Amino acid sequence: MTVDNSKQDSHRVAVSGDVEVSTYLEIAEERRGEQPQAEPEERFGAEREAVVIVDFGSQYSWLIARRVRECRVYCEIVPHDAPWENVAPLEPKGFILSGGPGSVYEPERPQAPAYVYEQRLPVLGICYGMQLIAHQLGGKVARGTKHEYGLAVLHQNSVDTPLFAGLPSEMPVWMSHGDRIEEMPPGFTSLAYTDNSPIAAMGNEQGVIGLQFHPEVAHTPQGKNILQNFLYNICGCSGTWTPGSFVAESIERIREQVGEGKVICALSGGVDSAVVATLMHRAVGDQLTCIFVDTGLLRREEGERINNTFQKNMRMNFIHVDASDRFLEKLKGVIDPEEKRHIIGEEFVKVFEEEAAKIGRVDFLAQGTLYPDVIESALSGSRVAATIKTHHNVGGLPSVMKLSLVEPLRYLFKDEVREVGLELGLPEEMVYRQPFPGPGLAIRIIGEVTRERLEIVRGADWIVMSEIKNAGLYRQLWQSFAVLTPVQSVGVMGDSRTYGYMVALRAVTSEDAMTADWARLPYELLARISNRIVNEVPEVNRVVYDISSKPPSTIEWE
Ligand code: XMP
Numbered sequence: 001m002t003v004d005n006s007k008q009d010s011h012r013v014a015v016s017g018d019v020e021v022s023t024y025l026e027i028a029e030e031r032r033g034e035q036p037q038a039e040p041e042e043r044f045g046a047e048r049e050a051v052v053i054v055d056f057g058s059q060y061s062w063l064i065a066r067r068v069r070e071c072r073v074y075c076e077i078v079p080h081d082a083p084w085e086n087v088a089p090l091e092p093k094g095f096i097l098s099g100g101p102g103s104v105y106e107p108e109r110p111q112a113p114a115y116v117y118e119q120r121l122p123v124l125g126i127c128y129g130m131q132l133i134a135h136q137l138g139g140k141v142a143r144g145t146k147h148e149y150g151l152a153v154l155h156q157n158s159v160d161t162p163l164f165a166g167l168p169s170e171m172p173v174w175m176s177h178g179d180r181i182e183e184m185p186p187g188f189t190s191l192a193y194t195d196n197s198p199i200a201a202m203g204n205e206q207g208v209i210g211l212q213f214h215p216e217v218a219h220t221p222q223g224k225n226i227l228q229n230f231l232y233n234i235c236g237c238s239g240t241w242t243p244g245s246f247v248a249e250s251i252e253r254i255r256e257q258v259g260e261g262k263v264i265c266a267l268s269g270g271v272d273s274a275v276v277a278t279l280m281h282r283a284v285g286d287q288l289t290c291i292f293v294d295t296g297l298l299r300r301e302e303g304e305r306i307n308n309t310f311q312k313n314m315r316m317n318f319i320h321v322d323a324s325d326r327f328l329e330k331l332k333g334v335i336d337p338e339e340k341r342h343i344i345g346e347e348f349v350k351v352f353e354e355e356a357a358k359i360g361r362v363d364f365l366a367q368g369t370l371y372p373d374v375i376e377s378a379l380s381g382s383r384v385a386a387t388i389k390t391h392h393n394v395g396g397l398p399s400v401m402k403l404s405l406v407e408p409l410r411y412l413f414k415d416e417v418r419e420v421g422l423e424l425g426l427p428e429e430m431v432y433r434q435p436f437p438g439p440g441l442a443i444r445i446i447g448e449v450t451r452e453r454l455e456i457v458r459g460a461d462w463i464v465m466s467e468i469k470n471a472g473l474y475r476q477l478w479q480s481f482a483v484l485t486p487v488q489s490v491g492v493m494g495d496s497r498t499y500g501y502m503v504a505l506r507a508v509t510s511e512d513a514m515t516a517d518w519a520r521l522p523y524e525l526l527a528r529i530s531n532r533i534v535n536e537v538p539e540v541n542r543v544v545y546d547i548s549s550k551p552p553s554t555i556e557w558e
Pocket residue numbers: 341392393394435436437438439479513550553554555556557558
């Protein structure tokens with residue numbers, strides 16, 4: 001045990017019998033009225049409320065954070081060994097202890113830090129988190145002889161539990177655990193059971209709750225309601241985290257950080273850089289200069305769209321560099337995909353540096369780092385189970401420029417960035433753009449990149465994109481695009497023999513690009529796309545559809 005029990009006993013309220021609903025609600029009511037003691041680091045809406053998710057190496061920690069944010073409550077994930085000084089500025093209204101691999105009895109297994117219990121705040125332990133609560137507060141966890149994995153039916157013990165308010169007395173939940181609670185800690189009462197887990201949910205009067213199942217996964221259909229009940233009914237949150245509150249707060253914070261300084265920002269056409277640039281512009285106006293490096297590897301009309309949005313509509317200090325000749329020159333004769341990436345990345349940095357140097361003194365670089373990357377790097381050191389993430393990034397910006405970073409999106413998930421983009425008035429087309437790789441069309445041309453081949457793939461891509469949009473499928477697909485293969489084949493057009501290129505059509509569904517499945521597009525749509533490509537792009541006489549998933553294939557062909 002890492003927790004000093006003598007300290008805990010002084011503030012734990014020992015109860016026997018059922019948890020009293022009124023006590024929960026009174027505590028929640030009290031907490032709503034509490035005023036913050038110190039000025040916290042301002043990361044969220046004007047009426048600050050946050051919960052802290054303590055990570056024990058679960059693959060689902062980020063999903064817990066997603067669900068909490070969906071309930072409009074700000075949250076951050078911290079490693080299990082985060083010191084209180086790092087957590088205190090958030091002024092948490094509660095803690096959530098994530099799941100994690102292994103058993104609380106294994107040596108070296110992470111424990112919850114003492115402050116989780118000492119702050120007298122509500123705590124929700126999920127799976128391993130629940131077992132920790134039992135283990136650390138004086139209960140008994142039995143090593144499971146068999147693993148319980150999959151769907152189970154949860155039966156509530158009482159109809160009055162605020163955690164299950166408004167929910168049916170029986171509901172399906174997703175289990176994935178080995179160990180189970182044999183004896184609850186003093187003061188706890190069982191809230192629900194399943195066939196295999198006599199104590200599937202437990203709680204005490206102080207709002208310390210354990211759940212053996214995973215409320216954060218989609219397989220627990222009412223899981224979000226359970227989390228929301230914890231946040232609203234037990235922690236006393238009211239859901240103040242909105243895109244509007246984020247924008248207002250961010251603008252203040254950016255102004256504080258930047259002062260009179262000058263900022264540069266690279267625009268790529270993607271939603272992250274677009275939102276960063278717009279937020280920065282709202283905050284510091286002409287102190288910001290945006291640089292758009294046109295590599296010549298973009299899709300049709302993409303450059304014009306960026307110019308229109310940022311230069312014409314927003315009237316930013318905007319530098320559009322047409323560097324397509326330089327990139328094409330460097331890519332001459334190159335067929336290896338990794339070499340293409342390397343060349344494009346290096347050239348991008350050079351062009352960017354040259355342009356930035358022309359501006360004169362610059363103090364800050366604004367970047368669109370998102371929360372998943374922050375979680376990844378913050379947790380990787382303390383993680384018991386490291387997440388494997390392949391990342392081939394090009395267009396990374398120069399580290400030699402010695403600029404301070406401004407990262408206004410570093411606590412946002414991708415879909416929150418989209419909401420903020422809409423709040424800022426960015427066009428839907430930009431906000432919901434499918435991901436597009438940094439090396440652009442260069443990795444969608446198998447073999448050497450030439451001006452002629454770029455035009456061919458651009459023409460095919462344009463048709464794919466417009467047909468997918470017309471069919472109303474654009475947002476449902478993770479990505480949909482054309483790949484120009486080096487294969488040439490014989491065809492017939494009218495009475496003539498042709499010898500043209502083969503284009504591959506790729507459309508995938510995915511959650512995060514780590515895995516993907518090929519999209520079951522309707523035959524009629526495939527037929528229309530194929531027909532249009534062979535008719536409108538003269539160099540192409542054959543279209544194939546890629547029906548491979550990732551793994552073993554990847555999304556891009558290179
Ligand atoms: P793969 O092809 O590895 O792609 O399944 C996964 C996701 O990453 C994108 N991708 C890239 N993005 N630079 C990027 O910025 C790259 O070099 C790169 N390669 C692939 C790809 O479009 C997909 O969304």
